[in-house]
Amino acid sequence: MNLALFFDSLPDELTAPSAAPTTVAAYATRFAEAFPDWRTADLALIGLDEWRGTAAGAPAAGQHGANCVRQRFYQLQRSTGPLRLVDLGNLRPGLSLEDTYERLREVVGALLEANTIPILLGGGHDLDYGQFLAYEPAHDEPAPAINFAVVDSRPDMALPMPGTPAEDSHLRRLLLHHPNFVFSCAHLGHQQYLTPPDILAAFEKLHFETMSVGELRTDRRLAEPVLRQANFLSFDIAAIRWQDAPGYYPASPFGLSNEDAAQLCWYAGHNEQLTSIGLYGYRPDHDPHGLAAGTLAAMLWYFIEGYYHRKPETGFGTYRFLTYTLVLPGTGKGEPTELIFYKSRRSDTDKWWMEVESLADQSVKRIVPCTHQDYLHAAQGDLPQRWIRTQALLG
Template identity: 45%
Template sequence: MNLSIFFEPLNEDVFVKLNKPRTLGAYINRFVSKFPDWRSADIAIIGINETRGRYTEEVTETTTPSTAPARIVRKKLYTLHKGSGRCQIVDLGNLRPGITLDDTYLRLKEIVEVLISHNTIPIIIGGTHDLEYGQYLGYEHLDRVVNMVTVDSSVDMTEDTSAAPNKKQLRQILMHDPNYLFSLGQIGYQSYLVEPEVMGTLEKLHFEAYRVGEVHRNVQEMEPVVRLADLLTFDISAIRHQDAPGYEPANPFGLTGEEACQICWYAGLSDNLTSLGIYEYDTELDKRRLTAMTIATMIWYFMEGFYHRKNELNFDSKQFTKYAVAFNEDNPDRMIFYKSKSSEKWWLEVEPLSSEKASRIVPCSYEDYLQAIKGEVPNRWILTQARIG
């Protein structure tokens, strides 16, 4: 497939001064005059200057801000020093928006589908958060269920049909036919920004949701949540205004920039995760380019995490130590845990209620193992078994 027809090349004049030795700008192969060989790349950067998702009425033309978000993020990202290990990364340029917003979703779907089919991870710099719908559609061809994690201060699942697209894309994902979403993890939401009915829907569907205070208390507990995901989307509004002022409405509360980078590091480390989308950056509100630097650093941590992956997916190998936890002498049931000998990460095997369905091995934390030893059933086990059925 000729992906170049979907993209606008970058202006090389912007990047001439960024090609200093040992910086990412010297290593990333960019689409300027010749489209880069994405098939041999580990990661592909994609910019999308699409903001029609912010409007409640149909807008026929894109309303790109005077300074495109992806362009500003690139200028910060390319100045960062390359990490350890190899660096096979391409920048495909900016995706040409469709005639309608739905056309843009479908274009993004095609791009994501092709890239992940060739084991190239797209990093999408948006654009409004509703573009995650197109990112999600890129997994439809896999013919299996997928897991998704979204980091956001709110939950974009309103039932208000007149709301802007970037306030209801999660409902669009849930209503999509065929339905191939197995789990959804919501990280960093703030209760006073979310309709109670929406949280009730998440609970009924046995999805995981973590308030921003829970992330503050123990960001390490977000690692298993992220490790389960096939795709991760990040709304910049999840980050407090002090660390990322480039979004509206302004919010003094949220994740710190450090916590955002930690989550992206976890995503990069995950052997399951195959796409990352970062959305809702408004350059007009980012006068000192602090948000751009925060996003660039998040992407740097994701890339660095990727090049530290352990390929820990074969639980029958000698890479893992297997633990069987019995609840009591009268109960023959056992809960099976796996611990990686190299990364020391934990997994939990969940048996289905129906004998016709297969068990699933899902990421967990050491805290889940300690809870099982005490004779308590971890909430992660309960939610997973409920989804399996």
């Protein structure tokens, strides 16, 4: 596939040789005249400037959010590890919004086939629908259901009524897409006073995990196993409080801190299962001092740094893991008689997993990320909520 047909090259100021040989700019291959070789890259940055799905419309003319973030990102210092990053430039919007979604499906799908991780930057949050479509299995190709995570100040689950912006209902569209290839969805960072109770009740009924901004601010480590299970992440900058990222509308004085956001991206980068990430919603016309651009640049840096710290976590039940088998009373029909937990033997990590075997069909099982606290709850005879949710999803 000739992806170059879908992209505009970067302006000269973003492709000039770096004056400092240690910066990200000195190592990233950027689209100037020749389109980068995305098939041999580890990561591919894609700028988006599609706003037809938003209520506020496009930012002021001449202000391209992804380019503003790039200006800050390329000035950052490269880490000590490798960096095989290409910048494909800015995706040209389609004739219609639906055309843009389909274009994203094709581009992200091509990168996934090449094992190159797309990093989508800019545009309305509804663009994650195109990111999501890239994971849809072909009609003649069975594929496992996916897990995804969304970070936003509210779940965008509005009914798609006439006049409703796509950004307000895109999550509903993902979850109702046919054919359904979603196993689980996790929503992180919602604010209680912005979220209708019936939406949270619907997520609970669907056995999807939610985590409020208060829970994350209390202990952001709670998000690590959730993000470790995701195949892709969709992050709306509106989840970050305005003081730390004044690049969205309407403003909110509450939300995640920039440190929280960077930590979540670090967790996502570490996840071997995660194959794409989207950072959406940045409006440069609301960011006169470039603070939000700096926050997003740091989030990109931490995601990429996390990616290059990935270590294979395979071979459950072998010498690579400590195995803990807990015997439970199992008095009820829907209760197991034992639970199996795995802990990595690596000294630099505290990662736990839990084996969930379907009570309806013992041949169906999943090993899901969990926390040490889940193990402690089970050791006291209580079934962890994560086990209950996964069991319900296995059916």
